[in-house]
Amino acid sequence: MPIVESSRGKIAETAFCDRGFRGRKRVGDTAIILPTSPSPRESEHARRKARKNFGRRSAIEPVIGHLRSDFGLARNYLKGTIGDALNLLLSAAAFNFQKWMRAMAQILLFVLAAVWTTIRRDEEMVASQT
Numbered sequence: 001m002p003i004v005e006s007s008r009g010k011i012a013e014t015a016f017c018d019r020g021f022r023g024r025k026r027v028g029d030t031a032i033i034l035p036t037s038p039s040p041r042e043s044e045h046a047r048r049k050a051r052k053n054f055g056r057r058s059a060i061e062p063v064i065g066h067l068r069s070d071f072g073l074a075r076n077y078l079k080g081t082i083g084d085a086l087n088l089l090l091s092a093a094a095f096n097f098q099k100w101m102r103a104m105a106q107i108l109l110f111v112l113a114a115v116w117t118t119i120r121r122d123e124e125m126v127a128s129q130t
Contacts, residue, residue, distance in 0.1 A: 004030075016057045067091050 004012050015032045025032055035054045038047045067073040071091040078087050 016053050018054075018057065063095070067095055071095050 011028070012030050015027075015030050017032055017034055019035055021032070021034060023032070033053075035050070038050070064073075071094045073088065073091040076084060076087045078084070
């Protein structure tokens with residue numbers, strides 16, 4: 001059973017690749033689509049849809065690069081296919097945890113700034129009343 005089918009529960013109908021892909025146009029029931037220049041008779045909706053699909057794919061490349069360079073995905077010290085899966089899982093968890101920590105830091109800074117401005121406003125009100 002292919003990996004995509006086992007993770008999604010069904011076979012992928014289309015796969016979007018970049019311009020550097022050199023291979024078959026169809027694998028089993030999955031059509032492989034490469035970016036091309038839009039034809040003049042293609043609708044604006046079809047152009048936007050294609051651009052969105054290829055943009056989604058290109059957004060994954062930097063994430064994979066960061067996982068490899070910053071989160072230990074470049075070298076796997078664990079044995080076997082289970083070790084491969086664990087290494088990927090731990091790298092992805094570290095990446096997501098870092099994103100979560102950044103979001104929590106922003107929320108904390110926002111709350112501290114709101115508290116600080118409230119305290120300063122109260123101090124100014126007390127100072128102006130005396």
